[in-house]
Amino acid sequence: MTDSIAILDAFTANPGDLDWTALASLAPLQIHERTPPAEIVGRAARATLVLTNKTPLTADTIAALPDLRYIGVLATGYNIVDVAAARARGIVVSNVPAYGTPSVAQAVFALLLELTHRTGHHAEAVRAGRWSACPDFSFWDFPLGELAGRTFGIVGYGQIGRAVARIAAAFDMKVLATKSDDRTGHDGEVELVTMETLFREADVISLHCPLTPKTQGLINAERLAQMKPGALLINTGRGPLIVESDLAAALNVGRIAGAGLDVLSTEPPPAGNPLLTAKNCLITPHLAWATREARARLIEMAAENVRAFLAGTPRNVVN
Numbered sequence: 029m030t031d032s033i034a035i036l037d038a039f040t041a042n043p044g045d046l047d048w049t050a051l052a053s054l055a056p057l058q059i060h061e062r063t064p065p066a067e068i069v070g071r072a073a074r075a076t077l078v079l080t081n082k083t084p085l086t087a088d089t090i091a092a093l094p095d096l097r098y099i100g101v102l103a104t105g106y107n108i109v110d111v112a113a114a115r116a117r118g119i120v121v122s123n124v125p126a127y128g129t130p131s132v133a134q135a136v137f138a139l140l141l142e143l144t145h146r147t148g149h150h151a152e153a154v155r156a157g158r159w160s161a162c163p164d165f166s167f168w169d170f171p172l173g174e175l176a177g178r179t180f181g182i183v184g185y186g187q188i189g190r191a192v193a194r195i196a197a198a199f200d201m202k203v204l205a206t207k208s209d210d211r212t213g214h215d216g217e218v219e220l221v222t223m224e225t226l227f228r229e230a231d232v233i234s235l236h237c238p239l240t241p242k243t244q245g246l247i248n249a250e251r252l253a254q255m256k257p258g259a260l261l262i263n264t265g266r267g268p269l270i271v272e273s274d275l276a277a278a279l280n281v282g283r284i285a286g287a288g289l290d291v292l293s294t295e296p297p298p299a300g301n302p303l304l305t306a307k308n309c310l311i312t313p314h315l316a317w318a319t320r321e322a323r324a325r326l327i328e329m330a331a332e333n334v335r336a337f338l339a340g341t342p343r344n345v346v347n
Contacts (some may be wrong), residue, residue: 029095031338032056034075036063036083041102041323050331051079054338069093077334080108087113098337100330101346103317104128105266107239111347121347122333126187127325128317132264133191135316136234137199139288142310143260146170176200181230183246184208184237184265185220192234193218204230208237227254232262239266249274258285264316267293276302279309290316 032055035048039061042048051057055077063071063083069092072078076095078085081102087110090096099109101123114121142148150168153159159167180196182189185205193203203218206226213220227233233255237243247261247270255261261284263270272293278284286308292301295314303309317323329344336343 029076030056031076031097032058032074033077033079033334034058034060034072035079035102036060036068036071037081037102040081040318041326045320046324046327048327050328051334054331054334072096077337079330079334082108085109085114090114090117090119098122098334098342100124100333102326102330105239106346115347119347120337120342120345122337122342122344123346124326124329124333125344127329128319128322129187129191131319131322132188132316133195134319135264135290135312136192136262137195139262139264139290139310139312140175140232140234140260143286143288143308144173144175146172175232178202178231179204179229181205181226181233182218183223183226183233183235185215185218186236188264189234189236192236196232201232224254227251228256230259231256232260234262235265235269237265237269239268244268245271247271247275249278252278252283255284257283260285261287262289263287264290267291267295272301272303276306276309279303279306282307286310288312290314 033051038059048057048059058075060071068083068089072093077098077100078096079100079102085099085108090110090113096119099114099119099121101109101121104123104125106121106123109121111121149170176199178201180201180203182193182205185207189205193205196203197217204221204226205218206221206223210222211220212222252274275287279287288310289303290312291314292303297304303311333344
């Protein structure tokens with residue numbers, strides 16, 4: 029059977045400012061901007077290689093696709109695919125690691141700087157005429173704070189965590205990190221500590237650990253109670269790392285000072301998500317990964333994964 033490729037949800041990776049030439053050069057290519065659940069099997073049935081970002085490929089879906097040989101995930105996280113069902117069928121599943129490291133690290137500090145300097149908020153205040161109407165040469169309506177001298181805690185010290193650590197150090201912050209193996213010691217200027225030490229001492233905590241049964245709900249009422257009252261929480265990792273009702277409650281009573289979130293447990297969030305109305309909670313719509321440069325790397329690396337599979341030397345295999 030001649031190979032062909034189907035992309036089930038192409039729009040987020042490429043809303044029109046990039047192209048799919050690298051993939052189209054490898055096999056006939058079908059591009060679907062979005063695929064509703066009822067149409068997944070119908071569209072995927074016409075391909076032997078399927079690429080997905082957030083369109084789920086469950087065990088039942090995989091069972092309904094007898095010609096499927098390869099699943100390429102257009103992301104680093106691959107929980108959208110039932111990898112065990114794919115493995116049982118001999119279907120290779122590949123992901124794209126590390127394509128967004130610089131962009132996500134940059135987004136961490138975009139959130140943090142907005143929480144500490146409120147640049148966007150004050151720029152909007154100027155546009156609304158508030159500076160023009162001010163009797164003084166300067167005004168601000170949120171407390172402003174420096175990063176220098178504060179302690180930055182990183183939960184999950186992988187590639188993104190290390191990139192974040194370098195930026196935090198450039199801001200003259202003390203950097204703590206915790207690893208999944210609970211190892212302590214030093215990695216250059218970064219001090220490796222226990223989770224308890226990190227939550228107790230950090231002024232800023234940034235989440236970069238993978239979503240696993242162990243880390244799901246990691247940030248709960250108990251963890252939040254360990255944080256300093258003036259601490260800030262940043263999450264550009266996975267939404268379910270946080271028990272959202274617990275974080276909203278902590279923010280609303282001032283248990284911690286603020287949060288900057290790029291991910292939520294359900295995306296897009298339902299209107300009733302308590303974080304949407306929580307005090308001092310900045311939320312961006314899962315865009316930390318989405319710079320043009322990062323998306324170009326994603327597409328090129330996804331094409332390289334397909335090229336390697338077709339050559340009989342699959343890479344970035346997760347199952």
